[in-house]
Amino acid sequence: MAAYLEFDQVCKFFPGVKALNGVSFAAHAGQVHGLLGENGAGKSTLLKILGGQYKPDGGRLLVDGTERHFTSAKDAIRAGVAIIHQELQYVPELTVAENVLLGRMPTRFGFLDKARAHRLVAEKLTAIGVDLSPSARLADLSIAQRQMVEICKAIMQDAQVIAFDEPTSSLSHRETDILFRLVKELRADGRTLIYISHRLEELYELCDACTIFRDGRKIITHEVMADVPRDRLISDMVGRELSDIYDYRERPHTEARLQVQGLNGKHVKGPQSFAVHGGEVLGFFGLVGAGRSELMRLLYNADARTAGTVLLDGVPVATGGPADAIAAGIVLCPEDRKEQGILATASVAENINISVRRNDLRGGVFLRHKREAALADEFIARLRIKTPNRQQEIRLLSGGNQQKVILARWLAEPGLKVLILDEPTRGIDVGAKNDIYRIIHEVAERGGCVIVVSSELPEVLGISDRVIVMREGAICGELPRAAANETTVLRLALPDGATSASPAPVTAHGASIAAMPTYTETPAQPTRSIA
Amino acid sequence: MSATQLNPAAAASPLISRQWLSDYSMPLAYLVLFAVLSATVDNFFSVTNVVGLMLSVAQIGMVACTMMFCLASRDFDLSVGSTIAFAGVLGAIVLEQSGSVTIAVAAGLGAGALIGALNGVLIAYLRVNALIATLATMLMVRGLAFIVSKGQAVGINDDNFIDFGDTRLFGMPLPVLVAGACFIVFGILLNQTVFGRNTLAIGGNPEAARLAGVRVERLRVWIFLLQGLITAMAGLILASRITSGQPNAAQGFELDVISACVLGGVSLQGGKARIFGVLIGVLIMGTVENVMNLLDVDAFYQYLMRGLILLVAVLLDQLKTRGERR
Numbered sequence: 029m030a031a032y033l034e035f036d037q038v039c040k041f042f043p044g045v046k047a048l049n050g051v052s053f054a055a056h057a058g059q060v061h062g063l064l065g066e067n068g069a070g071k072s073t074l075l076k077i078l079g080g081q082y083k084p085d086g087g088r089l090l091v092d093g094t095e096r097h098f099t100s101a102k103d104a105i106r107a108g109v110a111i112i113h114q115e116l117q118y119v120p121e122l123t124v125a126e127n128v129l130l131g132r133m134p135t136r137f138g139f140l141d142k143a144r145a146h147r148l149v150a151e152k153l154t155a156i157g158v159d160l161s162p163s164a165r166l167a168d169l170s171i172a173q174r175q176m177v178e179i180c181k182a183i184m185q186d187a188q189v190i191a192f193d194e195p196t197s198s199l200s201h202r203e204t205d206i207l208f209r210l211v212k213e214l215r216a217d218g219r220t221l222i223y224i225s226h227r228l229e230e231l232y233e234l235c236d237a238c239t240i241f242r243d244g245r246k247i248i249t250h251e252v253m254a255d256v257p258r259d260r261l262i263s264d265m266v267g268r269e270l271s272d273i274y275d276y277r278e279r280p281h282t283e284a285r286l287q288v289q290g291l292n293g294k295h296v297k298g299p300q301s302f303a304v305h306g307g308e309v310l311g312f313f314g315l316v317g318a319g320r321s322e323l324m325r326l327l328y329n330a331d332a333r334t335a336g337t338v339l340l341d342g343v344p345v346a347t348g349g350p351a352d353a354i355a356a357g358i359v360l361c362p363e364d365r366k367e368q369g370i371l372a373t374a375s376v377a378e379n380i381n382i383s384v385r386r387n388d389l390r391g392g393v394f395l396r397h398k399r400e401a402a403l404a405d406e407f408i409a410r411l412r413i414k415t416p417n418r419q420q421e422i423r424l425l426s427g428g429n430q431q432k433v434i435l436a437r438w439l440a441e442p443g444l445k446v447l448i449l450d451e452p453t454r455g456i457d458v459g460a461k462n463d464i465y466r467i468i469h470e471v472a473e474r475g476g477c478v479i480v481v482s483s484e485l486p487e488v489l490g491i492s493d494r495v496i497v498m499r500e501g502a503i504c505g506e507l508p509r510a511a512a513n514e515t516t517v518l519r520l521a522l523p524d525g526a527t528s529a530s531p532a533p534v535t536a537h538g539a540s541i542a543a544m545p546t547y548t549e550t551p552a553q554p555t556r557s558i559a
Numbered sequence: 560m561s562a563t564q565l566n567p568a569a570a571a572s573p574l575i576s577r578q579w580l581s582d583y584s585m586p587l588a589y590l591v592l593f594a595v596l597s598a599t600v601d602n603f604f605s606v607t608n609v610v611g612l613m614l615s616v617a618q619i620g621m622v623a624c625t626m627m628f629c630l631a632s633r634d635f636d637l638s639v640g641s642t643i644a645f646a647g648v649l650g651a652i653v654l655e656q657s658g659s660v661t662i663a664v665a666a667g668l669g670a671g672a673l674i675g676a677l678n679g680v681l682i683a684y685l686r687v688n689a690l691i692a693t694l695a696t697m698l699m700v701r702g703l704a705f706i707v708s709k710g711q712a713v714g715i716n717d718d719n720f721i722d723f724g725d726t727r728l729f730g731m732p733l734p735v736l737v738a739g740a741c742f743i744v745f746g747i748l749l750n751q752t753v754f755g756r757n758t759l760a761i762g763g764n765p766e767a768a769r770l771a772g773v774r775v776e777r778l779r780v781w782i783f784l785l786q787g788l789i790t791a792m793a794g795l796i797l798a799s800r801i802t803s804g805q806p807n808a809a810q811g812f813e814l815d816v817i818s819a820c821v822l823g824g825v826s827l828q829g830g831k832a833r834i835f836g837v838l839i840g841v842l843i844m845g846t847v848e849n850v851m852n853l854l855d856v857d858a859f860y861q862y863l864m865r866g867l868i869l870l871v872a873v874l875l876d877q878l879k880t881r882g883e884r885r
Contacts, residue, residue, distance in 0.1 A: 350771075369767055370767060371764055371830075374830070382768075386753060
């Protein structure tokens with residue numbers, strides 16, 4: 029069978045980075061082809077070339093045997109290539125039909141023919157088994173429904189190649205099932221499908237073949253994905269064997285250093301209290317919307333509190349904004365790295381120095397450029413931050429390296445006492461995750477308090493000395509490491525009455541690559557106690 | 560688009576020169592403009608004319624320094640023109656009443672700082688959109704200028720005060736030297752202090768900056784306060800040069816200042832600013848106006864030209880950033 033889509037020695041270079049270095053692979057019609065790799069491995073760059081957003085610096089792209097040179101997204105669409113981006117691209121104020129037919133609305137005597145548009149789109153939606161009204165506004169739909177609209181659009185454009193970039197990252201369990209069914213139908217229809225995901229379970233379920241990327245190179249293409257063992261996939265992606273990525277070790281704890289007393293505010297239900305000991309890693313688990321991030325933001329003075337005090341080593345922390353928390357030694361790596369963490373257009377060095385520089389100014393006023401540069405270089409080396417140099421704009425780094433820069437910003441604080449991490453490894457590859465866990469344990473070993481908020485249950489269980497569970501805006505339970513396992517934590521986290529239900533919503537699709545080594549190492553244990 | 564023939568080394572090297580070009584395109588363009596005009600326009604390349612040119616943009620230059628901070632923090636200030644007029648009028652009236660230059664200057668500067676602080680508080684703490692807040696203060700302050708002067712120009716007779724606009728040091732008029740000093744001081748403030756860095760940070764991403772420990776609201780108020788202060792100074796200098804406080808002075812001044820900043824490469828999206836760029840932007844504005852005057856171009860066409868130049872500069876900037884994304 030001839031390949032429908034073929035990449036031949038494709039290269040793409042950015043200043044200082046070889047994003048793609050002579051990549052070749054072929055995808056066949058009627059197959060789902062998975063692309064695997066850590067962040068920054070080159071998958072997204074490849075997709076952008078396929079979608080006409082980037083021009084390759086070398087190599088050939090063939091669609092149905094014809095060499096193609098896309099100069100814009102339009103070219104790609106015309107050649108029958110559609111990309112379903114991670115961040116969906118639609119007009120929220122327009123209807124489903126208008127979005128699907130955007131730029132190609134049928135007209136009658138020069139006026140829009142809405143009736144025909146609705147009929148066309150309704151037919152197509154029914155054909156792919158999606159229950160949506162063509163006249164619904166996109167803004168009123170769920171993310172999953174918007175994704176369906178996007179897919180419908182691709183089919184309307186008669187796209188023979190459809191590429192999905194981490195489509196399930198913000199979908200619920202049931203929505204994922206609907207998406208999978210649709211992908212399988214498109215495959216049966218004879219289209220060529222490209223599927224990028226960090227979740228191995230999904231890839232095994234959907235993909236016929238897969239290609240693994242690392243550092244801008246193709247490592248290998250497996251024509252029959254089902255035959256490839258999971259360990260093999262992971263070690264190919266990471267480039268080394270991973271044993272225990274959590275690196276947990278027993279540590280002595282000191283007295284309670286951080287005491288949160290009766291903290292209350294918006295999005296939190298009633299006053300919340302807890303304490304963290306010196307040398308302790310405290311995990312915060314809960315379903316999305318349980319109020320974990322909101323509680324951390326109150327503690328960090330990022331949002332206004334209505335009641336409560338925070339004591340650090342017995343001294344109340346001033347409440348005039350994050351700057352006061354930082355001055356006291358409490359720091360936060362926020363959940364939304366792009367929007368709240370990084371200063372996107374500033375350099376790596378600037379992102380590291382922004383806070384700590386206040387302690388070391390010439391005459392209390394002027395910046396010390398040399399010391400700042402030296403500090404940045406020190407942390408780039410120490411945390412193994414992959415960047416061409418300290419002047420690089422941080423937005424050009426991969427997610428894991430951006431997270432390390434934010435960590436460097438706080439580790440540079442001489443008075444660091446409490447490190448709060450909100451979803452520290454979201455969208456981060458296995459290698460960088462391991463580095464971040466190492467840093468967490470280092471801070472704890474030096475007697476600091478660490479709070480880790482995470483939706484990845486294996487991660488919470490893997491690194492925490494103690495787990496606090498939140499549900500519907502309030503702390504609902506606490507488990508020492510010895511008593512914390514999937515069953516006990518989920519029983520607390522799930523709404524009442526759902527306890528007996530299968531814990532699938534969190535484990536099956538919520539667990540990502542990070543969890544995989546653990547799964548394979550402890551096959552005999554149905555509930556993974558970490559004691 | 561012959562992607563196949565390109566080898567990686569050849570692809571990498573133009574990027575460096577493109578970076579260099581994008582950094583220095585404006586100064587280069589200005590040098591070329593200056594050389595061409597010197598060769599083609601009579602009376603352009605003379606000490607008298609060039610000094611006159613600089614004097615004509617001295618006020619714009621001073622205010623552009625602080626407007627740069629404003630724009631870099633993703634804000635906006637439309638009230639500077641009105642503040643210039645009000646500070647001039649107030650200074651003239653206080654001078655008339657008290658007879659003391661010191662008190663007059665203090666009153667003008669104090670009023671400017673107060674207007675700036677008001678803008679800052681409205682925008683930072685009460686979260687009024689900067690465009691609307693400063694549009695409101697622009698109207699109110701202009702109104703105040705007319706009210707305190709009863710709609711009449713207020714004459715200035717004090718020689719000490721008038722001398723300030725007239726005096727030359729090393730052949731340079733004092734207002735030009737003050738503008739130069741502004742560029743140096745605010746250049747240092749931007750590049751060598753936490754104030755400047757944090758301004759760029761809140762312009763780039765206010766929420767991230769706040770979570771990184773920047774006291775965003777306080778900083779915003781200071782930026783606007785400085786803007787008001789420097790603007791009032793420019794207003795007093797203008798009053799000294801024209802020997803009166805004019806309530807209708809400097810109409811449209813805010814647009815000239817913002818134009819100069821944008822010409823100088825300050826991003827309206829915030830987070831990016833270069834003092835040298837702003838200097839070039841101010842000089843381009845002044846040069847074009849000067850040349851049109853020398854060539855006796857009708858004032859109506861001058862508006863057309865100034866608009867066109869601003870548009871071209873912004874379009875060039877767009878092309879540059881699009882080039883970076885490719």
